[in-house]
Amino acid sequence: MANCVSESISRGAVTDALNTTNSQAIFEAAKELMPGGVSSPVRAFKSVLGDPVVFDRVKGPYAWDLDGNRFIDYVGSWGPAICGHAHPEVITALQDALEKGTSFGAPCVLENQLAEMVIEAVPSVEMVRFVNSGTEACMAVLRLMRAFTGRDKVIKFEGCYHGHADMFLVKAGSGVATLGLPDSPGVPRSTTSNTLTAPYNDLEAVKELFAENPDAISGVILEPVVGNAGFITPEPGFLEGLREVTQENGALLVFDEVMTGFRISYGGAQERFGVTPDLTTMGKVIGGGLPVGAYGGRKEIMSMVSPSGPMYQAGTLSGNPLAMTAGIKTLELLKQEGTYEKLDSITSRLIEGIKKSAKEAGLPITGSSISAMFGFYLCDGPVRNFEEAKAADAQKFGALHRAMLNRGVYLAPSAFEAGFTSLAHSEDDINSTLQAFQESFAEIA
Ligand code: HOZ
Numbered sequence: 001m002a003n004c005v006s007e008s009i010s011r012g013a014v015t016d017a018l019n020t021t022n023s024q025a026i027f028e029a030a031k032e033l034m035p036g037g038v039s040s041p042v043r044a045f046k047s048v049l050g051d052p053v054v055f056d057r058v059k060g061p062y063a064w065d066l067d068g069n070r071f072i073d074y075v076g077s078w079g080p081a082i083c084g085h086a087h088p089e090v091i092t093a094l095q096d097a098l099e100k101g102t103s104f105g106a107p108c109v110l111e112n113q114l115a116e117m118v119i120e121a122v123p124s125v126e127m128v129r130f131v132n133s134g135t136e137a138c139m140a141v142l143r144l145m146r147a148f149t150g151r152d153k154v155i156k157f158e159g160c161y162h163g164h165a166d167m168f169l170v171k172a173g174s175g176v177a178t179l180g181l182p183d184s185p186g187v188p189r190s191t192t193s194n195t196l197t198a199p200y201n202d203l204e205a206v207k208e209l210f211a212e213n214p215d216a217i218s219g220v221i222l223e224p225v226v227g228n229a230g231f232i233t234p235e236p237g238f239l240e241g242l243r244e245v246t247q248e249n250g251a252l253l254v255f256d257e258v259m260t261g262f263r264i265s266y267g268g269a270q271e272r273f274g275v276t277p278d279l280t281t282m283g284k285v286i287g288g289g290l291p292v293g294a295y296g297g298r299k300e301i302m303s304m305v306s307p308s309g310p311m312y313q314a315g316t317l318s319g320n321p322l323a324m325t326a327g328i329k330t331l332e333l334l335k336q337e338g339t340y341e342k343l344d345s346i347t348s349r350l351i352e353g354i355k356k357s358a359k360e361a362g363l364p365i366t367g368s369s370i371s372a373m374f375g376f377y378l379c380d381g382p383v384r385n386f387e388e389a390k391a392a393d394a395q396k397f398g399a400l401h402r403a404m405l406n407r408g409v410y411l412a413p414s415a416f417e418a419g420f421t422s423l424a425h426s427e428d429d430i431n432s433t434l435q436a437f438q439e440s441f442a443e444i445a
Contacts (some may be wrong), residue, residue, distance in 0.1 A: 016050070017406040022066035023054040030054075041175035045413045047394065049402035052413070058085035060424035063410055071410035072429050076420040078412075079227075079259055079284035082343075082372055083333045084424025090288050090329045097325040103317060110324035117331045118286065118296060121267050123276045124255070128296035129305055130319045134258035134283030135163025137293035138221070140305075140313045141281050142167060145218040145252050147311040148301050155209055155220045157200040159229030159386025159416075162221060162256050162281075170195045173228030173386065178414040199385040200226055201234065203241040210249045219252030219278070220245075224269035227259040227418035229386045231375020233368060239275040246278075252301070258283035258293070259418065262331065264371050265340055272370070285334075288326030291317075339423065343372040346430055347421045350374060353434040361441035363396070372421045389416065396444055403440035409433050 030037035038044045038052075045052045053065040061084055063073040076082065083090065097110075115128050131137050142165065146152055156162065161174035166187045169176065176184070183192070196213065198205035200222070210217060220242055226232035246253040255277040260269040262285040270276055279297035286292050296302060306312045317323075333339075351369040354376055358365035366381025367374065377383050377392035378400070397415040404411055409432075412419060 016402070018053070018069055019067050020051070020053055020065070020069075024051060026054045026066060027051050042178050042412070042414050042417060047178045047415065048398040048413045050405075053405070053410075060084040060086075061422055061426070061429050069408070071405070071408050072425070072433055073410045074419045074421065074433075075410060075412050075417075076422055077289060078417075079263065079420055080287055080289045080330075081424075082263055082285050082420070082422050083288075083330055084422045085289070087330075087333065087424075089333060090326050093325050093329040094290075094322060097322055100321065102322060103320055105316060108319065108321050108324070110321050110328065111319040114286070114324045114327050114331070117328065118282070118294065121271075121331070122257075122261070122280055122282075122296065123267055123270050124278065124280050124298070125296035126299040127302035128294050129302070129313065130324070131293040131295070131313075131315055132291045132317055132320075132323075133163070133293045134256075134281065135165060135293070136315070137258065137281040137283055137295045138162040138168060138256060139165040141254055141279055141295045142221070143313065144279065144295070144301065144304060144311055145221075145254060147304050147309075149218040149250070149252060151216055151218040151251070152194045153196055153213055153217045154194065155196045155198060155206060155217060157222050157226075157386075158197050159200060159232070159389060160221075160223045160226055160256070161228035162223075163258075166191045167195050171197045171386070173226070173416055175414075177229055177386070177416040199387065200229075200232060201238050201384045203238060203245070206242065207245055210245060210251070215250070217249065217251050219254055221254040221256055223259065224255045224257065224273065224275070225260050225264060225370060225373065227373060227375070229416050230377055230383065230389045230392070231368065231373065231418040232383055232385065232389065233370065234273065235384060239269075239273050243275050243277070252279060253277040254279045254281070254297075256281045260373070261285060262334055263373055263420070266334060285330060286327045287323050288328075288330030290320070290323040290326045292320075292323045292327055333423070340371055342423065343421060344370075346425055346427070347372055347374050350421065350430050350433065351376065353430070354437050357434065357438040357441045360438070361445040363441055363445055364393075374419045374421065377415070399444040400440055403443050404436055407436035407439060409436045 158171040159173040162168040257268040261282040265272040283293040347369040364380045367376025379392040
């Protein structure tokens with residue numbers, strides 16, 4: 001567990017300034033009730049200093065914990081909160097929808113509305129299926145890749161995370177990387193033998209895998225911009241090269257846009273980079289803070305999905321009216337003039353300020369942002385893949401995380417998760433955050 005530092009790291013110069021009495025009591029109790037005290041691993045703060053703060057409420061760019069501490073939030077519920085938490089228009093729409101019931105389990109017009117919006121926005125999507133999470137979307141898309149091509153193997157990239165389905169838990173990012181786990185027990189070797197991996201940004205490695213496995217690979221799946229190994233952008237030509245090599249080999253190209261969808265631009269990374277995959281998975285933003293995932297693509301491929309075709313996939317709560325409502329309202333807000341220019345501008349000011357402060361404190365740093373997504377590594381860089389990301393100073397990141405928390409800024413509690421900004425983050429919030437970074441870097445240097 002090379003990256004798991006919370007139990008062994010020295011607190012060094014970081015002095016705890018927060019009163020977290022209530023958070024600590026609740027988290028202690030939670031540990032007896034749920035594995036690690038949490039419902040998802042990364043939020044347990046295992047790779048940073050100290051215990052998690054327990055949230056009480058969220059609004060706009062802020063989160064408040066049970067002790068009344070307020071934090072400027074750059075996690076945004078891990079991505080959905082791109083308009084800010086609990087946006088008044090989303091809340092009003094949800095209140096109206098609540099009156100009609102919480103779950104239908106039958107077709108509803110809201111599904112048509114959100115489907116039309118997704119199809120209009122995302123270049124590759126001609127038809128879409130709604131599910132309940134990004135993990136579910138990726139599980140289903142993998143089955144569809146195999147069903148459509150009649151081939152079992154898939155190529156994924158080291159450090160990319162596509163949810164916790166068996167076949168994807170190979171050299172995975174997010175919590176798997178955060179906890180420094182090699183792979184997961186309980187995943188049959190026979191399942192992962194069909195998962196081939198390559199370093200991100202390495203087109204030659206992908207070509208070699210195709211050459212070694214003729215007519216056996218159903219496709220390539222990737223985060224077009226990686227957000228689960230920190231934040232790694234595609235090098236020029238990488239996405240285009242993947243498009244070519246998949247086409248040449250009769251395989252599918254799948255973009256996992258669970259993080260980047262409606263965040264990197266309204267049409268996702270595929271619109272921003274001008275490369276159109278065959279299939280796309282989505283989640284987070286399209287649920288506007290409620291649980292939604294989706295997969296979509298060319299009609300010819302999507303027609304394989306049951307009941308149009310033979311590939312089975314189903315869900316009791318899929319297309320849930322509350323979730324559809326929050327998604328529709330969120331996309332309406334994002335569609336407004338100037339959204340992505342504003343997100344680009346505040347996020348690039350944030351990352352440039354972070355890098356400047358680190359350098360002034362004599363710390364190595366590399367980092368970047370696109371639209372409302374950013375990340376940095378405490379190393380000289382460049383970081384083009386997971387191996388290079390792992391070279392960053394995890395101990396220092398742990399100390400930085402606590403120092404920032406002490407100053408009222410909530411960063412993802414892992415060096416292997418991207419940061420997220422929102423339309424609710426004001427220039428003042430960015431200024432306060434940069435001030436906190438300046439002080440924190442000086443403290444931990
Ligand atoms: N895997 C998600 C982030 N990439 C969620 C993490 C969490 O909620 O713990």
